[in-house]
Structure formats: structure tokens, C-alpha cells
Amino acid sequence: MLGSTLPSLVQAKVNNLSSSMTSLRNLDEPIPFVVPPKSPLGKRKQSEGNNSDKFACLHSENYFVRNKPPLGTINPDLYTDVDDGDIVPLPDDHLGRLWFAIKFDTESEKLHIEIIKIKNLPSRTPGTNHGCDPYIKVFLLPDDRRFMTTRMKKKTTNPVFDEQFCFIVSQQDISKRVIKICVFDIDRNKKHNLIGFTTMALKQMDLSKRKVHWRDISKEIEEEKCVVTAAELQVALCHHEQLQRLGVTIMDAKNVRSSSDESNNDMIETYVKITLKQLNKVVKMKKTSVIRNSAPKFNESFQFKISSKDELDTLSLTLALKHNGAKGDNLIGRVTLGPFMYARGKELEHWEEMIARPKEQIRKWHHLISGSDQI
Numbered sequence: 001m002l003g004s005t006l007p008s009l010v011q012a013k014v015n016n017l018s019s020s021m022t023s024l025r026n027l028d029e030p031i032p033f034v035v036p037p038k039s040p041l042g043k044r045k046q047s048e049g050n051n052s053d054k055f056a057c058l059h060s061e062n063y064f065v066r067n068k069p070p071l072g073t074i075n076p077d078l079y080t081d082v083d084d085g086d087i088v089p090l091p092d093d094h095l096g097r098l099w100f101a102i103k104f105d106t107e108s109e110k111l112h113i114e115i116i117k118i119k120n121l122p123s124r125t126p127g128t129n130h131g132c133d134p135y136i137k138v139f140l141l142p143d144d145r146r147f148m149t150t151r152m153k154k155k156t157t158n159p160v161f162d163e164q165f166c167f168i169v170s171q172q173d174i175s176k177r178v179i180k181i182c183v184f185d186i187d188r189n190k191k192h193n194l195i196g197f198t199t200m201a202l203k204q205m206d207l208s209k210r211k212v213h214w215r216d217i218s219k220e221i222e223e224e225k226c227v228v229t230a231a232e233l234q235v236a237l238c239h240h241e242q243l244q245r246l247g248v249t250i251m252d253a254k255n256v257r258s259s260s261d262e263s264n265n266d267m268i269e270t271y272v273k274i275t276l277k278q279l280n281k282v283v284k285m286k287k288t289s290v291i292r293n294s295a296p297k298f299n300e301s302f303q304f305k306i307s308s309k310d311e312l313d314t315l316s317l318t319l320a321l322k323h324n325g326a327k328g329d330n331l332i333g334r335v336t337l338g339p340f341m342y343a344r345g346k347e348l349e350h351w352e353e354m355i356a357r358p359k360e361q362i363r364k365w366h367h368l369i370s371g372s373d374q375i
Helices: 002-027 040-054 309-314 345-356
Strands: 097-105 110-119 134-141 143-149 160-168 178-186 192-201 211-216 228-240 245-254 269-278 281-287 297-305 315-325 328-337 362-369
Touching (some): 097 178, 110 134, 134 160, 228 345, 245 269, 269 297, 328 345, 345 362
Antiparallel strands (some): 097 110, 110 160, 134 143, 134 178, 178 192, 228 245, 245 297, 269 281, 269 315, 315 328, 328 362
């Protein structure tokens, strides 16, 4: 019985060993490698050529949205505005820098103004950035009675507003309008104090697309603190468009009196300082000779280069009559001539008449106002 089962057991062992050797032999055979077919993404890259590098990624075709960049990449359409306001250094004695965006819808005739943010407002507590509670008023000149107001931001000199306003204005009148933005601070006594303002003329601007602008805030002259003096100054203005020149002639002055008692008013020494500004930034400064007389006759002409007639909408001239005293120069009075955003009354009429009558000298007398010398 035992002898008959032994050969069968040996035979089974031999068969198992033979199958194991066969498996080991199969492992040595090379594994076939099949190259996968090209995906639609690869075909598109070949057809697009160099444009295929626009969005470098390893995503498959299923991760793309039509006409949109792939997931995980930056959409350049969201960053079309160049924010160079963060790069340009702030001027001396600055009052802050304002960012805002504008767009005009021709179909609905609506001007959209978006107040974005302000940086570096003055703080009521020196050395801190929380001593200011600012808010903003938005005007669309020449209508200075209607305005729109942002919410007040508490305890910050770098407020972020992100508020939008809408003005109804016709397409024919949009080029005649000027945006004026005033910044206020509410102090601890709930008093609303004007920090400063900025303006932007809309003439010949492309308003079809939203665009971000930045402006430095300037100090506004408070007219109620200015007193009309007895002194008067005769000035002649002339604009020559072909020569690209703005001519200013200081003719004469009368009723000149010094605020100091150090000299005889009959023999007072005076001169006129002429300051040309564009968007409240000084472009050029000139001055006349010193004349010793209470009714000096200057008769001096000055020429300023103007690139185009449209530039006159953003320029202003400040004429300051000064006393050349032994202890320093004192302001007797001043007058500002310019468009609507800078001047009113007779000063505005003088500027508009100069534009309406090119190549002609337009002469007018102007009363001078007193106040601090802010030139």
C-alpha cells in the first residue's frame, strides 16, 4: 500500500516544481510597451505654435474652460490697470493719495465713479495711523450744489472705500464736466474738517472702459478766510494756438499798501510772482522786476509753452503781488485766473474770453485777495 502511494507523491512534487520553473521563465520575457495615442491637447499645441506657451500647465483638456485660462493660473484680464500710484513717490508735505475709477455708459448716459482707496492721510495724532475718520464728497462740476458722499471710515489714515456713484449726464455735456473729490475728517468734536481735494477734467478722455486713476490730494483755499484788499492788478492774457504759447503781460498795479510798517508806502518796492500750475502741480514760476512805487508800472511779458488748446482746461495762473522788504518778502495780495475748477467770477470770465478770442490781448483789472502765501 505504501509502495503504491510513494511514486504518486513524488510525481506530484515533480509537477509542482516544473510549473514553478515555467513561471520564473515567464518573468524573464520582455513586457510589451504600447505608446498611448496623442491627446487633443497635444494636437492643439502643435497647431497653436508659440501661442501654446501662454498658459504653461500639465492639465488635461477636461480642465480647460472655453476662452479662459486653466485652473491654478492667473487671469491677466483682471490686472489690466497699471497701479503706478504705489510706485511714484509722494511729494513733500503731501495730504494723501487717492485712487478712483471712472466709466461712462453712452446708452444710459450715466457716469460711474468708483471711490477705491486713499493712502497716507494726515493723522490728528502725530506718529500714528489711526488719528483720522475720513469720508469723501464727490462733485460733478459745474454743478457744485449736488454731491454724493461715501461712508465714514473710523480710525484710519489708509481707508478703503470701494463705493460706486452714478451721475446722469448727456453725451454732449460729458466733455464739459469736471470731477471734484473732496476729502473730509470728522474730529472728536464731530466737526467736519476739509483735508483737501483733487479734480479731473473729462474733456477728450476715453470713458468707454473702466479705468483706474490716482491723484495726490491738494489743499483747498478757503475763500471765507480770504479778504479782498484795496490793491488791484492789471493783466493781459493772450493764447496763440499755432505757436503753442500762452502770453501773460503784467501791466500795472494801484492802491498798493504794505502790511508791515517798516517802509513808506509811497516808496514801497514790489514785484509780481507768476505761477503756472497744471492739476495743482507747479509747472513754471517767473517774476517781474522790482519797482519802487505805490502805483508800479511793470509792463513785462512772459511766455509759457502750451502743447494744445485742450491743455488750457487743466491750467491755472496765480499772480502774487509781493513787497520786497528788508526783513523778507511779504504777500500783499494774489489772484488766480483759470477755468471753472480753479476760478470764478471775473477771473473765470477773463480766462474764457482769452480762449474765445485767440491771438488777441485781453486786458482786465483784478482785485487782489489777502491770505497765506501758498505758492
